[in-house]
Amino acid sequence: MQNPVSITGISSISPLGITSKEIWDLYKESSHQITFEDFMGNQAPVAKLNETSRQEIEKLKEENSQYTSLDDSVLFAVFAARNAIKDANWEGEFNFGINVGSSRGATGLFEEYHKEFLETNQSSTLSSPTTTLGNVSSWIAQDLRSKGPDISHSITCSTALHAVLNGIAWLQSGLSDKFLVGGSEAPLTPFTIAQMKALKIYASGRNEAYPCQAMNWNKIRNSMFLGEGAGVACLENGIKENALALISGIGYATEALTHNISISTEADCFQRSMKMALKTTDLEEVDAIVLHAPGTVKGDQAEYNAIKTVFGERIPALTTNKWKIGHTFGASGILSMELAILMMKHQEFIPVPYIEHKKIPKKLSKIIVNAVGFGGNAVSILLELPEKKN
Incomplete structure (x- = not known):
């Protein structure tokens, strides 16, 4: 990266809620947000929006007759984008770009x-325009009346962090001064759940305290489950006074596949993406890593192997939020970024409750956030706490 990029606003809607306070309060609890729901006669663990959040989406639909025909993936993104620009004090500004993607797009409507x-x-009549992937960013642009470029894309589960990469590229090229980035997903549908079950990676344990065993390196069966939600962040070039966090390093890599959902045993893509994000950063300066870790046996272990290869004996504190809110596919990376920013803000590490953490950091100044998706497309983002001026 040429220069650090400031994150001046971030907002989300997820099973944790919609406000920074309620999200942080739930992160500090050891409970998960899983419920077991029926999908065409088959039970599955999922993490849904809570009732208050769902009511906010219903209110949004009532604002505009056109919104009633939109998919949840679009509505979640619009809602999060509105709150993100408030957080960044961008209200009344229209000269910014947008890149908010989705792994699956308008799944429910499709x-x-x-x-x-x-x-x-x-x-x-509306079956085509309301199910295109471009819906996500274009409706945010319509809602916020932005004048910059609006881009939607899908790079499976690393979609949101690829949006961050794209936003940084636009900023540092000089083509834009501000960029709205993120991801949105509404995958709690019968066909999507059936697809994940067909891959034999879905959690099944109704009687377990924690059905998803993300980061449990000793688990013997896959335990991923799906959640819904969206997250959007506001990026600005340079170090801004109102920065919540700085992006001081970015990394990306793609590895060769042996089959459609494969990742190498040592997660070569993660090794390369983390090394690129770190560049000349001293390994001991990294206080924590928010892992992608969806709860699959091979995926979790491969990412851990990559971390051990990159950091050796200097492994930072490790955590993930998938056990709590599920895997939100294309939105997952930005929700992980939100967790990292909240931990730096409150200077408190959020552990995984069923894991024995060998290291609990006393400070949180630099955190790496990882994401990878089907296709072996890894992204690593190095976040840094901005220095406070006296």
Whole structure:
């Protein structure tokens, strides 16, 4: 990176809620947000928005008749974007770019429209425009009246952190001064759950205290489950006085696949992305890593192997939020970034409750956030706590 980039605002909507205080309060609790729901006769653990958050989405739909036809993945993103620009004091500004992506896009609507087509051999008028991936950023742009570029993309589960990379590229190229970045996902649908179960990576343990065993290196079965939500961050070039955190390093890598969802035993992609993000940073300066760690046996272990290879005996404190809020696919990276920023703000490390943590940091000044998706596309972001001026 040429220069640090400031994160001047961040907001989310997830199973943890919508305000910074309620999200942090729930992070400090050792409970998870899992409920068991019925999907066409099959039970599955999921993490849904709470009732208050769901009501906010319903209010949003009532504001504009066009919003009633939009998928949840779009509505979540619009809601988070509105609050992010408030957090960054961008209200009344329109000259910024947008890159908010999604792994699956309008999953719920697509399934509804496809079912309708199979039953009637006809398609609804809005079935095409409301299911395109471009919906996500374009509706944010419409809602906020922004004048900059608006980009939607899918790079599976590393989508949100790739949006961060793209935003930084636009900023440091001089083509834009401000960029809104993030990811959104609404994957709690019968077909999506069935797809994950078909891969045999979905959690099943109703009687377990923690159905998802992310970061449990000794687990013998896959335990990933899905959550829904969105997160959006405001990026500005340079070090701003109102910066919540600085992005001081970025890294990315793609590794060769042996099959569609593979990752190498040593997670070569993570090794390269973390090394790129670190560059000349002293390993001992990194206080924590927020892992991607979705709760799969091979995926979790591969990321841990990569960390051991990069850091050797200097492994920082490790944590993840997947055990608590599920895997939100394309939104997961930005929600991990939010956790990292909250930990730095409050100077408190959030542990995984069923893990024996060998290291609890006394300070949190630099944190790495990881994400990787199907396709072996890894991203690592080095976040740094800005120095406070007297």
